Amino acid sequence: MKKILTSLLSLSLLSAPVMAKDILDKLTVADGFNVSLFADDVENARQIAVSKKGIVYVGSRKAGNVYALIDHNSDGVADKKIVIAKGLEMPSGLAIKDGDLYVAEVSRIIRFKEIDKHLKAPKFEVVYDKFPTDRHHGWKFISFAPTGELIVPVGVPCNICAEDDKYGRIFSLDVDTKEIKTIAKGVRNSVGFDYHPTTHAFWFSDNGRDMMGDDMPPCEINRVGEGEEGAHYGFPYVHAGAILDPEFGKGKRIADYKSPALALGAHVAPLGIHFYNGKQFPANYKEQLFVAEHGSWNRSKKSGYRVMLANVEQGRITKYTPFITGFMQNEETFGRPVAFAELADGSLLISDDYANAIYRVSAKKK
Template sequence: MKYILLAGLLFASSANAEIALDYLKVPEGFKLSYFAEDVETARQLARSESGTVFSGSFSAKKVYAFKDTDNDGIADQRWLLMDGLKAPTGIAYKDGDLYVADVNKIIRFPQIDKNLDKPKSEVIYDQFPTDRHHGWKFLRFDSEGQLIVPVGAPCNICDANENYSKIFSLDLLTKKTKVIANGVRNSVGFDFHPQTNELWFSDNGRDMMGDDIPPCEINKVSFSGEHFGYPYFHGDDIADPEFGQGKKATDYSRPVLNLDAHVAPLGIHFYRGEQFPKGYQQNLLVAEHGSWNRSKKSGYRVMLATVESGEITDYKPLITGFMQDEITYGRPVAFLEMPDGSVLISDDFAHKIYRLSYSSL
């Protein structure tokens, strides 16, 4: 069974568009393989100290775990940790515990590695909005142990209340939240710069303004509570036809990079390893999930953004072939860097987790 994303929701599709590894093109020296297959609507990935890899999902409503016990780059054990959730897309691991975001709530699986066969879980926070539209999440812990959680707009375009269009930090002890960023339509991917520790995030631009506007965005947070324009302005200075009247573009932060319209950037990741060539180190991997409402499809690829002094100076393809001749074979979602420097990449259309590795031999 395949799934397609329309109006922000995944629907089953009977189209026969099975992906094959030789469809996907990578630069010389790189190799793609399957870490795990049949991972229904795989989304964000996380890893424990012992090597267990976890995956959230979208419409599958499941949380998975995998182990590669013989270190050959292929998962040979798997577990279904939980089923029947709403959209457990965001996951993070810290201090032995697995955290899963399921729209309005955060679920904790304590000491997960010791309980893979019989996992225990508890809801530790349930005060986020219940809207499913842009309600799916991405999770990451900051350097102070705060859980970073986005809450998207409950619409394509609207001026919602203070509970939406933001990135929050959640203190798991006090259960208090703090606004990290405002004016964020729908971020489903972020990472901290390895040197500056600034939070960089992707944001999906609004729909129904045409094929080529507004752009999707890569942004970085320079101060707490910074406003990135939604719903008043998009990209650098594109006024929204419904909400931009009477507003000034200069009142809002501009993107680090304007992407093509509707490419739907999801996961982003600063590569920290040493397996890939030097030109990849400290630079940003971007998963362009792909358009759904464009007359000619865009996105459907993994990109490399070169970052220099806080600016993106180059943006080029790393993996292509997920879409060919307007036929969708896959949609990249999120990244997980492994200890050996290889990178896992989830695909919620092909239901795969790929492993990207490099060798100069």
């Protein structure tokens, strides 16, 4: 009972109101960069997508909304917010292709055609509605592959369980033919992925299981290289390429499953990951991987709550260092980073579903 009460208290603290403008002074960003507020009052801001016109679209999970943020004078601060959809079921993920905005709900993908032209009265059509209806790990991050398919994850409807092939996978969906294929399996709950800009290797985050203690098992960053589509990444049998699950790992061999590109701290909850491909940041940031560690909810001492930078060389992570810290201090939560997107000028947007904010990271002018 004591553990349950502690968990409930932790969850109530995570939902406490926070003013985004008050967080900036608490954040520490890497040398050579500034972090500013692109938008606040964006309830439960999750995935971000930017149209060719520069309109910033934002999904949400708990709020059920999709937002359009407009920076009319291009000063790095949104001056107008439009709620283009309400009452959707966990519309956390969104992506843009050919001017159309795709939004992922729990069991379906919907599309707003030529969204930039229809902000006042947008209408959507259902593209695909055959994903499971489970809300537990049912929210989604989506993105288009370089080859045009929509990448859609389906998390498992549990903390730890063995489910059928509808769950624990990352799929590619042809939005025209509705053909669906498996990119990766044995994935507990991925809420972030990206393709390397040059090699086109697919990288994804995965959140490790709970209830194995403070320090087990690690969360993961994984890589799907050429010829590795459909590989099994271990869940629920093996965690982080090294740990047999105490319940489901019996009789399994660690060597039969793919190891992660990087094992992270337990419960840090990596969500969005993003290869920087802009021209504003220094050259050594080009094609390096940003990781949003959303932060733990059930650990005796909190972990995560930061933006990290993974240096990638020849398909391997060689270094993993903090880029923005301060979202959590002395066990008090001020923000929880979620996802990334780039603006045309090369600055980097980061969403925060706790502070209801979108931050903008820019390189300092020399």
